[in-house]
Amino acid sequence: MQQYDVKKYRTPDGYTSDIAVFSILPEKREMFKPPVMDLKLMLIKRSMTNSEGKLNIEAGKWALPGGFVDPAETAFQSAQRELMEETGVENIHLEHFGVYDAPGRDPRGWIISNAHFAIVPEHQLAKRQANDDASEVELFSVKEVLKLDLAFDHAEIIRDAISVIRHKLLETTAAKDFLPSEFTYSELQAVLLTVTNDSAISLDAAFARKIKSLPFIREITGKKTTRTSKKPTQLYRFIDADVNTSLYHSRK
Amino acid sequence: MQQYDVKKYRTPDGYTSDIAVFSILPEKREMFKPPVMDLKLMLIKRSMTNSEGKLNIEAGKWALPGGFVDPAETAFQSAQRELMEETGVENIHLEHFGVYDAPGRDPRGWIISNAHFAIVPEHQLAKRQANDDASEVELFSVKEVLKLDLAFDHAEIIRDAISVIRHKLLETTAAKDFLPSEFTYSELQAVLLTVTNDSAISLDAAFARKIKSLPFIREITGKKTTRTSKKPTQLYRFIDADVNTSLYHSRK
DNA sequence: TAAATAGTGTCTCTTAGACAATATTTG
DNA sequence: CAAATATTGTCTAAGAGACACTATTTA
Numbered sequence: 001m002q003q004y005d006v007k008k009y010r011t012p013d014g015y016t017s018d019i020a021v022f023s024i025l026p027e028k029r030e031m032f033k034p035p036v037m038d039l040k041l042m043l044i045k046r047s048m049t050n051s052e053g054k055l056n057i058e059a060g061k062w063a064l065p066g067g068f069v070d071p072a073e074t075a076f077q078s079a080q081r082e083l084m085e086e087t088g089v090e091n092i093h094l095e096h097f098g099v100y101d102a103p104g105r106d107p108r109g110w111i112i113s114n115a116h117f118a119i120v121p122e123h124q125l126a127k128r129q130a131n132d133d134a135s136e137v138e139l140f141s142v143k144e145v146l147k148l149d150l151a152f153d154h155a156e157i158i159r160d161a162i163s164v165i166r167h168k169l170l171e172t173t174a175a176k177d178f179l180p181s182e183f184t185y186s187e188l189q190a191v192l193l194t195v196t197n198d199s200a201i202s203l204d205a206a207f208a209r210k211i212k213s214l215p216f217i218r219e220i221t222g223k224k225t226t227r228t229s230k231k232p233t234q235l236y237r238f239i240d241a242d243v244n245t246s247l248y249h250s251r252k
Numbered sequence: 253m254q255q256y257d258v259k260k261y262r263t264p265d266g267y268t269s270d271i272a273v274f275s276i277l278p279e280k281r282e283m284f285k286p287p288v289m290d291l292k293l294m295l296i297k298r299s300m301t302n303s304e305g306k307l308n309i310e311a312g313k314w315a316l317p318g319g320f321v322d323p324a325e326t327a328f329q330s331a332q333r334e335l336m337e338e339t340g341v342e343n344i345h346l347e348h349f350g351v352y353d354a355p356g357r358d359p360r361g362w363i364i365s366n367a368h369f370a371i372v373p374e375h376q377l378a379k380r381q382a383n384d385d386a387s388e389v390e391l392f393s394v395k396e397v398l399k400l401d402l403a404f405d406h407a408e409i410i411r412d413a414i415s416v417i418r419h420k421l422l423e424t425t426a427a428k429d430f431l432p433s434e435f436t437y438s439e440l441q442a443v444l445l446t447v448t449n450d451s452a453i454s455l456d457a458a459f460a461r462k463i464k465s466l467p468f469i470r471e472i473t474g475k476k477t478t479r480t481s482k483k484p485t486q487l488y489r490f491i492d493a494d495v496n497t498s499l500y501h502s503r504k
Numbered sequence: 505t506a507a508a509t510a511g512t513g514t515c516t517c518t519t520a521g522a523c524a525a526t527a528t529t530t531g
Numbered sequence: 532c533a534a535a536t537a538t539t540g541t542c543t544a545a546g547a548g549a550c551a552c553t554a555t556t557t558a
Contacts, residue, residue, distance in 0.1 A: 482529035
């Protein structure tokens with residue numbers, strides 16, 4: 001880095017952002033029933049031909065949405081912009097999780113991709129169906145998605161993305177972003193059960209009691225709903241609170 | 253991404269790796285005393301002139317070690333290589349923690365940097381002093397390092413790196429990489445006290461008891477040392493064990 | 505009133521944290 | 532023996548997990 005001369009170094013052929021857009025949808029939702037949820041990933045199908053009518057690269061395969069970064073923006077801003085263009089949503093939880101730069105990962109040359117994940121709650125997703133243009137877009141269950149024929153190294157990126165979101169759901173308050181601002185214990189439970197089946201979470205009595213002691217969740221005093229059961233259920237909301245995640249401390 | 257034409261997109265002018273090399277050194281070490289540790293960051297001083305004798309860019313400023321990524325390697329591999337070249341150490345805990353690509357961050361053009369941190373234990377660092385070539389290399393306490401005149405956007409990268417390592421020390425078993433393979437409770441405690449002053453860690457009796465119940469640390473039965481006290485002290489080692497870091501579970 | 509989900513009572517066991525007291529060395 | 536660090540004893544309070552039981556509503 002001391003002696004820099006542009007000609008000395010080969011430069012990349014492209015700089016891109018990819019986005020793993022996650023949503024959690026109810027597998028079924030009935031009156032007076034707590035939901036059963038499923039974690040979904042949004043993919044697009046690459047068109048067969050490009051704008052010049054030639055066969056497109058990786059045509060017909062499923063891929064993460066994304067695109068080239070503009071020199072006037074960061075990869076993160078590019079991901080925000082592309083997420084907006086693709087799904088019409090803004091102010092969404094978006095996070096960088098990896099760099100994909102293995103030589104040969106893209107047949108077009110030395111192309112570096114920054115991978116991000118986004119959390120789009122169900123109700124924001126309705127908007128997408130409206131904004132949806134010609135390109136084929138579909139939500140796949142994370143249990144199925146890796147069986148698809150995926151473009152480039154997106155199988156690897158998606159595997160990493162799923163692993164990251166599983167951890168984030170349990171180790172941070174990211175579940176917040178899958179839920180409405182006011183939610184019941186069984187709705188939070190349903191979100192968490194997409195990534196764990198531990199008894200502390202799956203046993204209703206245990207979890208209903210635990211939610212009251214979580215430092216980052218507060219009961220909305222006196223406010224109840226009957227959307228998950230005939231008996232009115234207490235509503236909760238996430239609050240900003242710093243959480244102690246140290247391995248060497250007890251949980252407070 | 254559908255319609256790709258090389259001429260359509262501007263490409264980056266450079267792709268680099270930077271490395272924040274951390275070590276923890278004893279502030280003082282005496283016979284029969286537990287150590288008092290301090291977290292240090294290794295920086296290099298940029299030379300005044302480049303290989304052609306012209307004034308170097310950001311000359312004379314302190315900077316993270318790093319350099320340009322070769323098209324045949326990943327940024328991570330580049331960081332490994334540069335860490336080896338700079339410090340002579342291999343098989344070190346090295347981790348990617350951020351992408352720095354803000355427009356204008358480097359006056360030479362559109363240059364993207366992947367930031368990594370490395371943990372080099374004290375005894376490996378001795379090797380460095382041997383391998384050390386002409387370039388000026390120094391270790392700075394993280395308490396002081398941000399007061400220096402730093403090159404490029406390295407102040408921002410370093411701020412992030414310090415925050416990341418503080419979290420990693422408490423939220424993962426990264427403390428392992430700062431310690432010899434066999435260590436006493438007070439040695440682990442000294443490492444942790446560089447980033448926290450919570451009573452659960454600073455109180456000797458509490459911590460000496462806690463270390464026995466940590467699922468990722470095991471007592472080395474019957475093995476003791478007198479390097480930290482006159483009374484022989486039990487030795488421990490880290491073991492591979494998966495740790496439950498879920499916010500919704502109790503610690504086991 | 506039956507059915508379904510929400511929520512409480514209660515028991516047992518474990519653990520954290522505080523701090524006092526004891527143990528084991530060296531010089 | 533004094534000094535210093537390591538370690539155990541002991542008390543208190545809180546919390547987890549299990550599971551039985553109660554509460555509240557709709558159809």
